[in-house]
Amino acid sequence: MDWGTVTTEDLIEALREVEWSSPPRPFSEFFSRFTFPRSCSKWNSRLKCNLYYYRTNYFIMIVAILALGFLRKPLAIVAALLTALSIAFLNDSFAGTFSEKVTRTVRQFSPHLAAKMRPALTPVIRGRPSTKRAIFICGRPRWVFVFVFSIVSFFVWFVSCGLLNVLWAFGIGLLATLAHASFRSPNLKARLNTFREEFRAVWRNYSEL
Numbered sequence: 001m002d003w004g005t006v007t008t009e010d011l012i013e014a015l016r017e018v019e020w021s022s023p024p025r026p027f028s029e030f031f032s033r034f035t036f037p038r039s040c041s042k043w044n045s046r047l048k049c050n051l052y053y054y055r056t057n058y059f060i061m062i063v064a065i066l067a068l069g070f071l072r073k074p075l076a077i078v079a080a081l082l083t084a085l086s087i088a089f090l091n092d093s094f095a096g097t098f099s100e101k102v103t104r105t106v107r108q109f110s111p112h113l114a115a116k117m118r119p120a121l122t123p124v125i126r127g128r129p130s131t132k133r134a135i136f137i138c139g140r141p142r143w144v145f146v147f148v149f150s151i152v153s154f155f156v157w158f159v160s161c162g163l164l165n166v167l168w169a170f171g172i173g174l175l176a177t178l179a180h181a182s183f184r185s186p187n188l189k190a191r192l193n194t195f196r197e198e199f200r201a202v203w204r205n206y207s208e209l
Contacts, residue, residue: 011048015055016091024056034183043182050181058181059084062173069169075160082153089146092135099137 024030037043051058063084070076088094099117107114117139135142157166 022056025054030057033185035185047181049186050184058177065173066169073160079153079156082149086146086149095135095137095142102138
């Protein structure tokens with residue numbers, strides 16, 4: 001895969017649809033080899049490849065930096081978890097898994113309520129969905145949960161008086177991510193993983209026809 005031809009929109013779409021439960025890469029691999037990119041195009045390709053390949057590591061690193069910044073403020077840690085959850089809802093796999101687990105838990109106490117939490121079926125025309133499959137969480141559109149959790153997290157940040165601190169911590173996390181993705185040399189395992197993900201995406205699209 002030529003990461004130089006991948007646009008930012010394609011990268012965001014791939015991160016949104018990729019399997020969320022993939023484990024982080026080992027530390028020995030994450031901090032293995034660092035080199036300066038030889039050109040701007042090489043840097044652009046390396047940055048996109050590493051952001052995709054080490055996505056779980058970067059997510060954990062940013063959350064850890066936020067948590068370390070608020071060890072003396074438990075309420076701010078709750079706000080950080082709510083923020084992380086609202087971001088995680090943007091991933092299709094996480095949203096579907098979260099909705100399924102919540103629905104199964106509710107079914108044990110109220111089957112009638114659990115039935116209402118099921119999303120409506122997408123109409124199919126000539127073997128294909130009439131529109132792009134929408135993501136629902138507990139029977140509601142995904143954007144409802146993202147909006148609600150974002151508002152609640154912002155309110156908790158405001159109450160904990162840690163909004164300015166979280167901006168600093170989040171900025172440090174983003175800078176650390178950018179620095180690592182820029183100087184970490186992509187290895188053969190990253191390229192093979194990319195080809196495997198491409199095959200899965202093609203096979204998934206084929207099976208939906």
